[in-house]
Amino acid sequence: MPFGQLLIEGLAMGACYGLFGLAVVIIYRTSEVINFAAGTMAVFSTYIAFHMITFYGHPFWLAFLFALIFAALLGMFVEFFFLRPAKNPTLLGLIVITIGVQLLFGGLVCWKWTADQQAFTIPFSYQVIYEPLPGVFMSQWAVAVFVIAAVIVTLLFFFFKYTKLGTAMRATQQNKHAAKIVGIKTDRIFAFSWAFSSVIGVTSAMLISSRTILDPEFMMEPFLRAFAAAVLGGLMSVPGVLLGGGIMGLIENFFGYAMPAWKPITAFVVIVLVLCVRPSGLFAKHYVKKV
Amino acid sequence: MNVKKVLMVLLVPLLVLVFSTVDGAAQKQRGFDDKEIRVGQWGPQSGPAAAWGAVARGSELLFDMVNEEGGIHGRQIKYFIRDDQYNPSQTMAGVRDLVDRQDVFAFVGGVGTACGLAVQNYLRQNKIIWIGVCTGARDFQNNPWLWQMWPDYFDEGAILTKHAVENMGFKKIAYLYQNDDWGADAMDGVKAVLKKNNLELLDAIPVEPTERDLSSQVSRLQATGAEAVIGIMAPTQAAIALRTAVSLGFKPQWLHSYNLCDFGMMSHITDGLWAKEGVMTAAFTPPIDADTPLMNKYREAAARLAPDERWGIFYLAGVVVAEPLVWALKEVGPNLSREAVRDALNSVTNRQGVGPVLTWTEDNHMPPRKLQVWQCGPNMETIVVQDWIENDLPRP
Numbered sequence: 137m138p139f140g141q142l143l144i145e146g147l148a149m150g151a152c153y154g155l156f157g158l159a160v161v162i163i164y165r166t167s168e169v170i171n172f173a174a175g176t177m178a179v180f181s182t183y184i185a186f187h188m189i190t191f192y193g194h195p196f197w198l199a200f201l202f203a204l205i206f207a208a209l210l211g212m213f214v215e216f217f218f219l220r221p222a223k224n225p226t227l228l229g230l231i232v233i234t235i236g237v238q239l240l241f242g243g244l245v246c247w248k249w250t251a252d253q254q255a256f257t258i259p260f261s262y263q264v265i266y267e268p269l270p271g272v273f274m275s276q277w278a279v280a281v282f283v284i285a286a287v288i289v290t291l292l293f294f295f296f297k298y299t300k301l302g303t304a305m306r307a308t309q310q311n312k313h314a315a316k317i318v319g320i321k322t323d324r325i326f327a328f329s330w331a332f333s334s335v336i337g338v339t340s341a342m343l344i345s346s347r348t349i350l351d352p353e354f355m356m357e358p359f360l361r362a363f364a365a366a367v368l369g370g371l372m373s374v375p376g377v378l379l380g381g382g383i384m385g386l387i388e389n390f391f392g393y394a395m396p397a398w399k400p401i402t403a404f405v406v407i408v409l410v411l412c413v414r415p416s417g418l419f420a421k422h423y424v425k426k427v
Numbered sequence: 428m429n430v431k432k433v434l435m436v437l438l439v440p441l442l443v444l445v446f447s448t449v450d451g452a453a454q455k456q457r458g459f460d461d462k463e464i465r466v467g468q469w470g471p472q473s474g475p476a477a478a479w480g481a482v483a484r485g486s487e488l489l490f491d492m493v494n495e496e497g498g499i500h501g502r503q504i505k506y507f508i509r510d511d512q513y514n515p516s517q518t519m520a521g522v523r524d525l526v527d528r529q530d531v532f533a534f535v536g537g538v539g540t541a542c543g544l545a546v547q548n549y550l551r552q553n554k555i556i557w558i559g560v561c562t563g564a565r566d567f568q569n570n571p572w573l574w575q576m577w578p579d580y581f582d583e584g585a586i587l588t589k590h591a592v593e594n595m596g597f598k599k600i601a602y603l604y605q606n607d608d609w610g611a612d613a614m615d616g617v618k619a620v621l622k623k624n625n626l627e628l629l630d631a632i633p634v635e636p637t638e639r640d641l642s643s644q645v646s647r648l649q650a651t652g653a654e655a656v657i658g659i660m661a662p663t664q665a666a667i668a669l670r671t672a673v674s675l676g677f678k679p680q681w682l683h684s685y686n687l688c689d690f691g692m693m694s695h696i697t698d699g700l701w702a703k704e705g706v707m708t709a710a711f712t713p714p715i716d717a718d719t720p721l722m723n724k725y726r727e728a729a730a731r732l733a734p735d736e737r738w739g740i741f742y743l744a745g746v747v748v749a750e751p752l753v754w755a756l757k758e759v760g761p762n763l764s765r766e767a768v769r770d771a772l773n774s775v776t777n778r779q780g781v782g783p784v785l786t787w788t789e790d791n792h793m794p795p796r797k798l799q800v801w802q803c804g805p806n807m808e809t810i811v812v813q814d815w816i817e818n819d820l821p822r823p
Contacts, residue, residue: 138646141675145642251477253663253696262674263698275674347674348639348667349696357639392643396632397606399643 150385458532485745584616
């Protein structure tokens with residue numbers, strides 16, 4: 137078994153799942169809504185970058201920056217026009233709205249860019265490979281994934297711990313009404329969470345797309361794994377989600393190597409087993425129910 | 428009024444209605460009149476397999492050409508396309524609409540094994556002529572109203588392996604396949620040829636059509652030390668497998684299904700790796716850039732009648748499946764009937780348009796067993812590395 141190879145590949149894909157899981161968690165932390173449109177929103181923003189590079193010939197970094205801005209605006213747009221108008225919504229109602237948004241954006245992407253597969257290229261190529269140990273290969277893409285994931289998680293840690301906005305987001309999650317009483321504009325916090333989540337989502341989607349393929353459904357499967365990673369990590373914990381992603385990637389890669397036919401379900405079986413023992417995830421400190 | 432009388436009152440009109448309907452249907456020649464012959468096809472014009480929707484539009488090119496030349500024995504071909512989004516339930520809805528409401532005479536093509544299976548019994552019961560279902564699965568045998576053109580996947584697996592072993596001299600062969608009937612049928616062909624050459628298959632590794640991370644599968648292929656990998660899977664998974672292999676420093680000779688012989692598209696979605704790595708595929712048409720009178724005629728007509736279409740292999744495949752229907756309709760003459768067209772198709776012998784050489788009889792509607800092997804050249808051009816070759820191993 138090529139242990140080193142499987143470890144690197146598993147961790148790299150796991151880091152992508154973990155990053156995308158963060159997009160799910162950031163919204164869940166503030167509003168307890170699972171955003172089922174996260175995958176399609178990331179696809180939409182990735183196509184914006186693709187369009188700028190392919191049709192207008194802009195350099196990647198400009199397209200990347202524009203896609204981040206677009207993703208932020210898209211996140212705020214969804215929160216403002218789809219979730220906020222819902223009167224006395226239940227959690228289930230909000231989740232159904234996100235499923236509707238997913239269908240809407242999926243249709244839009246298909247209409248504008250068709251369902252044809254495309255190649256999306258980033259400056260960190262999977263074709264440039266290094267050999268850190270004899271027989272163990274590591275692509276430039278994998279190095280970039282590790283660095284980007286580490287930077288984002290570090291920034292998020294400091295953001296939630298030490299900034300006023302991060303503290304306000306945590307306060308809103310813990311008690312929306314109390315947060316309002318102390319002067320936090322919770323509506324703005326919700327909009328910001330959606331923008332923030334959307335930006336991290338598109339970053340992860342671009343990394344995944346550059347290694348796999350770009351089509352309107354390319355985030356369907358990664359979204360499920362990212363969601364599973366978030367559940368495994370406890371849905372509230374930022375480092376927990378990334379660790380959950382890493383575990384997902386490793387389980388998939390090692391079991392996929394040993395038993396390829398069982399690969400698609402192995403990770404989910406493990407998650408069900410883990411949740412049977414720890415219902416609130418591996419890294420949640422305790423289960424809190426809002427009243 | 429007692430129960431008996433009530434039953435009689437309800438039953439008699441019902442029986443009259445039923446018998447009059449049967450009588451009417453028997454007398455009616457469905458699917459054509461003096462001015463037109465109605466033909467249909469389903470295909471994914473949107474959704475995940477939209478790239479294969481070009482097949483249905485390719486058939487339209489041939490019918491437009493026929494109509495432009497005055498039709499067939501004074502009748503124009505009226506052609507219907509139904510977008511099923513590669514979803515069998517939508518295929519059924521579209522086909523029922525075409526048969527029951529539009530009254531079509533025949534179907535050509537039809538992308539997808541599951542989509543075809545969904546409507547096979549319905550078309551058979553209605554005795555609708557159906558030519559060239561776009562799949563090589565074995566589930567479509569023994570239908571007297573279906574004539575097959577897409578090569579059997581068993582033959583495809585066998586011919587790709589034969590080329591790798593006997594022409595290229597590879598001894599270490601592995602197999603990466605879509606985990607369904609398509610992959611299983613072709614695996615039988617791969618194993619049959621290896622057995623004939625006293626070789627063992629190093630490994631057979633499945634992939635699911637929805638999977639986007641194939642690193643564990645490719646790592647396992649790499650660990651086998653395979654010199655050549657036979658691949659039977661959809662374009663997305665084939666592209667991801669190739670990209671992953673390159674990122675792991677694994678560079679075997681890839682040999683893929685004829686469904687992936689659109690080199691322009693495959694090179695595009697693999698950042699040019701399809702051409703750089705010289706990937707090979709099976710093929711059952713001449714190359715799209717072939718310089719033959721018939722191919723040139725179609726290419727020029729496409730530029731004129733369908734200027735927005737890309738002249739690709741799937742578009743050409745639409746012409747391929749429509750050709751036999753046009754031959755048969757011309758041969759039958761003005762006295763058109765379903766039985767006459769059936770008999771004309773049953774007597775097609777060694778005939779070739781821009782597809783494979785066809786021979787059908789009353790008892791044999793199977794697809795041809797000959798295929799070519801192509802290689803994607805450095806500039807995405809088609810290099811024919813193995814001319815038409817027949818698989819002579821018995822089908823399982």
